[in-house]
Amino acid sequence: MYQFDHLVHFVKQPEKTMQKLQQDGIHVVPGGSHEAWGTYNTLSYFDMSYIELIGIENEEKFKEAAKQKYTLHASYEQNRRKDGLTRFAIRTQTIEEDSEKFKQAGLEVFGPEHFTRTRDDGSIVGWQLLYIGHPNAKIELPFFIQWDEADSVRREELTERGIVAQHPLGNLKLDAIHFAVPNFDDVEQIAKLCEAEILKKEDLEQNAEYRIVLLGEVKLIFIKQVGEGIAWNYMIENGYGIKKAVLSGGTEDKTLSIDGARYEICKAVK
Structure with missing residues (x-):
């Protein structure tokens, strides 16, 4: 079963965008670093769907990540690093099977590949990503994510951490x-x-x-x-x-x- 997972908003400084949204009554919290990609984020959750504010913290690593076709980083680079809503992710529990299904449908497939992010408190969160695309596609296609933990476990943990919480608005x-x-x-x-x-x-x-x-x-x-x-x-x-x-x-x-x-x-x- 596929679910909407998150929407990506690329910005210059996620912490400053976080503050702007907080002032308008939206609950946003610090995220952490994606060391492999040279990016970092802040997050706003709406139950298990969320908006991810992503910025660059390591230029060299980001440029390397942007070389891979159909990735978020490639999208941001091709769009001349224009801030705004860029891509969205679909949550899946069958990412290996998805990879084969998309290949058979004639799409170009990259992944799945496992990644982790270090939170501000030093804890690690992990997931797998799958990117798809086609040279003749007229729009950028969604990417797919499979979290290491089940939704029920993630919801409980995110709520305990105050990441999933009531919005002032x-x-x-x-x-x-x-x-x-x-x-x-x-x-x-x-x-x-x-x-x-x-x-x-x-x-x-x-x-x-x-x-x-x-x-x-x-x-x-x-x-x-x-x-x-x-x-x-x-x-x-x-x-x-x-x-x-x-x-x-x-x-x-x-x-x-x-x-x-x-x-x-x-x-x-x-």
């Missing part, structure tokens, strides 16, 4: 992520491979077509513009990619534009 949940895409070919292929439900929708007023992929409690909303409209304007200014993340369950409606990313908080329905 309310009982926030990561509700949806919006993407601007040129077509739905890659979206529909990945949804099929991940056995995810996919809904079709159109908005004649906004000249847009949608594909909505359901991954657990998180909706991935892909928008293809067929004429002038909101998504068209975004595409002209930013190109294709992630437009925004939507958080539900807030104490108020609020929009945050922070370090290249847009977060929309929706008030809880009573």
Whole structure:
């Protein structure tokens, strides 16, 4: 079973972005270092889904990591290190089988490979990563993660550490992520491979077509513009990619534009 795991927000200084989000009522905590990649992070959890704020702390190691195709680091480098929402990860429990399935589907596959991160308190957290892609893909595909510990164990540990906790702005949940895409070919292929439900929708007023992929409690909303409209304007200014993340369950409606990313908080329905 596949679940949405986390959304990556590349920033220059994760600790400063953490402070900005905290000031707006979002619970964010220090993460730790990815020594192999020359990066470090801060984290904001919404139960078992989270937003990861990643920055560079070792230029040499990062440049080396960015040479591997389809990785997060390659994405950030190819995008001229533009801050913002970059990629997302899907959680799996069958990463070895996934690797073979994606190869058979004609995708390029790198991994799975095991990694660890050292937390600020010196403890180690481990996981496996699998990157996929295709030279003709029109969008960057998700990557896959399998944690060393089961979700139930991780939830308990993260709660005890105060990493999973109530947000000052309310009982926030990561509700949806919006993407601007040129077509739905890659979206529909990945949804099929991940056995995810996919809904079709159109908005004649906004000249847009949608594909909505359901991954657990998180909706991935892909928008293809067929004429002038909101998504068209975004595409002209930013190109294709992630437009925004939507958080539900807030104490108020609020929009945050922070370090290249847009977060929309929706008030809880009573």
